[in-house]
Structure formats: structure tokens, C-alpha cells
């Protein structure tokens with residue numbers, strides 16, 4: 001099985017002039033891309049309530065983000081990203097308490113697991129790469145994504161992808177340094193596109209997730225699904 005990536009990121013509200021600031025810091029725009037994300041869950045939002053996020057991204061395929069060891073605290077988040085369909089299938093069966101579906105093809109599993117589309121939107125993304133100079137820096141580039149979703153919400157993220165849990169503290173340190181250089185507060189808690197989509201277009205679902213996150217739902221034993 002392919003070893004999953006760990007995504008460590010800090011989201012922020014992009015302020016005017018952010019691109020100039022990125023250039024000033026030595027950043028370069030790597031690409032401008034556009035993609036449609038479609039998120040899936042059960043009617044009861046079993047996955048999202050357990051902080052699992054299943055999506056299909058047009059052009060790159062299936063992905064399941066789930067909490068890594070140590071969970072998430074503060075304004076940054078850390079998720080394990082599964083992209084191999086066999087690994088996604090195994091995790092879905094584990095979470096949804098099913099087995100022996102006879103397929104590891106995620107599209108084929110949707111109907112059998114009663115997973116339906118919860119959200120679908122297109123993102124225009126400007127991808128920036130930046131190497132932070134400084135003592136003891138190993139020169140790994142950080143990524144800054146500047147996203148605008150087709151429903152009119154803009155969000156940025158400073159992101160590092162690492163392979164091992166042991167690399168997370170260093171990645172966090174770099175993310176904090178760059179965020180601070182970009183004028184982003186360490187305490188800034190900016191919601192992602194999906195959360196804002198749910199808030200605007202599926203308010204009842206949003207409310208249910210919020211109840212889990214704030215511990216108001218007695219049926220749910222899992223920890224925070226959304227933090228803001």
C-alpha cells in the first residue's frame with residue numbers, strides 16, 4: 001500500500017496584495033488550476049461527524065482525509081490523506097461497520113454504502129511555492145494555495161506535506177513562520193470551502209456538524225468535526 005501523506009496546513013483569509021507579498025518573500029507562482037470537488041457521505045453524515053472527508057476531485061480521483069495521530073488542535077490542521085482506492089475502501093468499511101462488499105472500487109462502493117453527494121463546487125486555485133531561508137532550514141518548499149470557489153468564497157492555505165509523524169513539528173514551525181510573514185495570525189481560524197458551502201447551502205447539515213463539534217449531540221461520541 002502507498003504510504004499516505006500527512007497534510008499540515010493553516011488556512012487564512014487572503015488579503016489584497018497577498019501575491020506581491022509572496023513575490024517579495026521569494027515565492028513563485030507554480031500554476032493556476034481549476035477543479036471540481038464532490039464530497040460524499042451518508043444521509044446522517046456518519047463520515048463527516050467522525051472527521052472523515054471523502055471526495056472525488058475531477059482529474060485526480062478519490063481522496064479520504066482523516067485525522068492523523070494526535071488529532072487537531074489550534075488554528076492549524078493535520079490530516080492523513082488516503083488516495084489509494086484499496087486504502088480508502090478499507091477505511092470506509094471500518095468507519096461504516098461493513099465488510100465484504102466485494103470491490104475496492106470507490107465509485108462502485110457508493111451505492112452499497114448509501115453514500116450520496118453532499119456538496120460539489122469548482123475551485124480556481126493559484127499555487128505558489130516558497131522556500132523559507134533561515135538557519136537550520138532544510139530547504140523544503142512550502143505551498144501556498146489561493147483558492148476561490150465558484151460560490152464566491154476565497155480562502156488561502158499555507159501547506160506542507162510530510163510522510164512521517166516525526167516531521168510534523170518542523171513542518172508546523174515553518175508554516176507558522178511563513179504565516180507570520182504573510183501577516184496571518186497563529187490564532188486565525190478560517191473555515192475551508194466545504195464548511196462554508198454547507199453553512200450556505202445545507203444549513204441543517206452544517207448545524208448537525210456544529211453540534212458534534214461543540215459536543216451538543218449526545219448520540220455522537222466522536223470528537224470535533226468542525227472547529228468554527
Ligand SMILES: Cc1ncc(C[n+]2csc(CCOP(=O)(O)OP(=O)(O)OP(=O)(O)O)c2C)c(N)n1
Pocket residue numbers: 051053065077079157189190191192193194195224225226227228
Ligand atoms: C478549522 C477546521 N478546518 C478543517 C477541518 C476539517 N475539514 C473540514 S472540511 C475538510 C475537507 C476539505 O479539506 P480542505 O483542506 O479544506 O480542502 P482543499 O483545500 O480544497 O483540499 P486540498 O487541495 O488542500 O487537499 C476538512 C479536512 C476542521 N475539522 N476544522
Ligand SMILES: [Mg+2]
Pocket residue numbers: 009157
Ligand atoms: Mg487544503
